[in-house]
Amino acid sequence: MRSGDVLARMVVPSLKLQDLIEEIRGAKTQAQEREVIQKECAQIRASFRDGDPLQRHRQLAKLLYVHMLGYPAHFGQMECLKLIASPRFTDKRVGYLGAMLLLDERHDAHLLITNSIKNDLSQGIQPVQGLALCTLSTMGSAEMCRDLATEVEKLLLQPSPYVRKKAVLTAVHMIRKDPELSSVFLPPCAKLLHERHHGILLGTTTLITELCERNPAALRHFRKVVPQLVQILRTLVTTGYSTEHSICGVSDPFLQVQILRLLRILGRNHEESSEAMNDLLAQVATNTDTSRNAGNAVLLETVLTIMDIHSAAGLRVLAVNILGRFLLNNDKNIRYVALTSLLRLVQSDHNAVQRHRSTVVECLQETDASLSRRALELSLALVNSSNVRAMMQELQAFLESCPPDLRADCASGILLAAERFAPSKRWHIDTILHVLTTAGTHVRDDAVANLTQLIGEAQELHAYSVRRLYSALAEDISQQPLAQVAAWCIGEYGDLLLEGNCEEIEPFRVEEEEVLALLEKLLQSHLSLPATRGYAITALMKLSTRLRGDNNRIRQVVSIYGSCVDIELQQRAVEYNVLFQKYDHMRAAILEKMPLVDRSDSQVVEERKENKAGAQLLEAAAPVPTEPQAAKLLDLLDLLDDTPGHAQHLPPLAPSPGEALVHLLDLPCVPPPPAPIPSLRVFERDGVQLDLSFVRPLETPGLLLVTATTTNSSKEDATHFICQAAVPKSFQMQLQAPSGDTIPAQGGLPVTQLFRILNPNKATLRLKLRLTYNHFGQPVQEIFEVDNLPVETWQ
Amino acid sequence: MIKFFLMVNKQGQTRLSKYYEHVEINKRTVLETEVIKSCLSRSSEQCSFIEYKDFKLIYRQYAALFIVVGVNDTENEMAVYEFIHNFVEVLDEYFSRVIMFNLDKVHIILDEMLLNGCIVETNRARILAPLLILDKMSES
Secondary structure, eight states: OOHHHHHHHHHSOOOOHHHHHHHHHHOOSHHHHHHHHHHHHHHHHHHHHHSOGGGHHHHHHHHHHHHHTTOOOGGGHHHHHHHHHSSOHHHHHHHHHHHHHHOOTTSGGGGGHHHHHHHHHHHOOHHHHHHHHHHHHHHOOHHHHHHHHHHHHHHHTSSOHHHHHHHHHHHHHHHHHOGGGHHHHHHHHHHHTTOOOHHHHHHHHHHHHHHHHHOHHHHHHHGGGHHHHHHHHHHHHHSOOOTTTEETTEEOHHHHHHHHHHHHHHHTTOHHHHHHHHHHHHHHHHHSOOSSHHHHHHHHHHHHHHHHTTOOHHHHHHHHHHHHHHHHOSOHHHHHHHHHHHHHHTTTSHHHHHTTHHHHHHHTTOSOHHHHHHHHHHHHHHOOTTTHHHHHHHHHHHHHHSOHHHHHHHHHHHHHHHHHHOSSHHHHHHHHHHHHHHHGGGSOTHHHHHHHHHHHHOGGGHHHHHHHHHHHHHHOOOOHHHHHHHHHHHHHHHHHHHHOOOSSSOOOOOOHHHHHHHHHHHHHOTTOOHHHHHHHHHHHHHHHHHOSSOSHHHHHHHHHHTTOSSHHHHHHHHHHHHHHHTTHHHHHHHTSOOOOOOSSOSOHHHHOOOOHHHHHHHHHOSSSOOOOOHHHHHHHHHHHSOOOOOSSOSSOSTTOHHHHHHHHHTTTSOOOOOOOOOOEEEEEETTEEEEEEEEOOTTOTTEEEEEEEEEEOSSSOEEEEEEEEEOOTTSEEEEOOOSOSOBOTTTOOOEEEEEEEEOTTOOOOOEEEEEEEEETTEEEEEEEEEOOOOGGGTO | OEEEEEEEETTSOEEEEEESSOOOHHHHHHHHHHHHHHHHTSOTTSOSEEEETTEEEEEEEETTEEEEEEEOTTSOHHHHHHHHHHHHHHHHHHOSSOGGGGHHHHHHHHHHHEETTEEOOOOHHHHHHHHHHHHHHHHO
16 A cells, blocks of 8 residues: 555545534435445544544544444444553543443453453543443453452442442442352442442442342341441431432432332341331331422332331331322323332232222323223222122223223223123123123134133023124124124024013014024125134024024025035035935934033033934944044034034134044044143242143144142141232233132142143243242242243243 | 433434443344334323333433433332433533534433443532543643
């Protein structure tokens, strides 16, 4: 390269950062902006290669700006290293900033700055040390932390508060990266708490919080400092205005919040510490000025702490009342946090929260999406047997007007609550019907199964249900779940429909022709899903035995569909045709009313009382291979009646089209059972153990059934046992009621609970469990994530 | 723990971004656009806390500038809300004119206040002290 070229290149003046920013902002289109940036990047690259070292920091600063806008800037990484090593402060400043933004543990280059950081940390110039600590705490990897731990520890004890506060927080980061370093940083903590500088106190509290969260031994160790923390907080609350730290009349709310959080962790499940804090919490709760946001923040943290520790009953009532006051506040933010906190409390202090039910229900009307979602969750949690009718009315009104993304949750919530607390079967059926008509498309798949089950069980309400469903269907055939249930009911109870008497609603005459016409309309409509059409044709078939007229119309329809394009429908139609022709004498027997399906057991096969005639049919039926096993009968019956079968077909309905066909063809060979997934012991404490066992039914790819079995080998019963689970948002989970809430001692009958987890996207399963129970006279609460989930559970 | 800190203008352009947990660079732009969209679509009567994927977003609007902070579940939302205001007051005191031309100084201030997602200093005088020293050094 000739020196002339080099000079020529250098003569082009490089932009200052300010000018660059102006130029980029002046660019009118994306393409223009890209052009400007590319030109500048080329310049920066050239200058890095052979430019003036004194200007390097400016170039890097520009590069960082460009990086922030989203353009690649990896060629600046080595420059960061060079700048960090330079003795000038301005260079170091930009170099460290660059390291924070551009480097991270995934690049190998990051280890190279370890040495520079070490030198800078031991140098003794405070701003430089500050910079190094800042960068270390942002992007330090585990190895770097191990190398530099001693340096940081030394800095913790230095006189200058500027460096110490940063060193403390760097220690927090180090512990997060490498938990074994906790032993290094544990001893200085107690001493650091004696400092008066708020920055150090803030950092130390964070450090202690982090240590306690990771390590139960540390937790026990730090219970000793509870009195000291109480003292610090008391001083903060009682001293008046301090110019240094107050915000709106509250002294250093950030420190107060942090101390309260630490107290919460220390006091949880520990009687003694909780008692030490009681007075203080009451004091904070009553003295804090709530006219401004800062005060409210402190109050919120206080309430959360009160609820988590063993506080006196009066204190808890105070806390819930504070939340109630928040709910009435005009400021939306406050209402939001109030709703969130109440949601956390509703399990443990149900009665106290019930008092605020009316306010919560009002919040449903909010236009703000965050608020109404929270209000919905809370309202659903507040439903109990005494207020169920009123709450359901409100919730149903809400369902009609709520935004679409909340509809699914609202609908399933209403259905679940209805199932648990329905005061009467008729009310239950009405509620489900209402939900199906308003939000039918958002309802979960097994709602149909549940409803048919419910109707089947309520014998006295058959006439009523079928009439209601008929009217609803006549009005609107587009809601699929409604159409399916209605079709099934009309098929089953068509005779009741035509009888014309029903006390509960106004009698109306229904002609046979009308019923058939409606079912045909459903069958032919473009809006109907294949499953719905399956229901419709089956219903038509059943009506052939229930109705008194002749069956020409039905026969016609059935024979037309014998050449339908949809294989499932065609199969059915062909077989029904056969029933009309060759096996007409058995038709009545096969199409008899459905026996009631036993809901709870998965081994329903044995418990089904098949018709004798049906069994004989199988033996005699020529086209069907004669396998006198109950399973095959089940399959044939499945073909005729879409029962909410709980036998081998889980979940029952929506994806069924291909299934029944497959079973019929597959009769001789049973599909091999899936390889069993090993079960997992996830929790053990004082003799109470929780194991999870997993089943992946073959027929439904995304479904996982988890059975949680809790046993107790200790000498005392565990009572009021509640297990809750959470999964990531892309999953759907349904918890069924546990078999009980007391686990008897000494290996008594275990408590089991079934979770059904649907994972349509085959995403990685994460499961978080929360257990609360009383054991040995103490309440126990455990929240943990289940790791080591076998891969077969979600693949 | 605070996961990220953003300053965006009304048109959706990022003025400042600081991530305390690593996010891939191409994911960052996506994240920022989505976050900005959800904040901009809220009216002034709605509350300042939004739930977005695993984070909670807390935002405040100052004239044409939005400050958005993403936190995880353990943080007290109102304390963070207060913190944002604190930050803006510090910026106000230091910068008499438009902020954006001195981006590196803003970074310095932010680093003084937040370290790895945890609040370290909230006292205005102490935050600005090193900056003022720096200014004096560069002048001389």
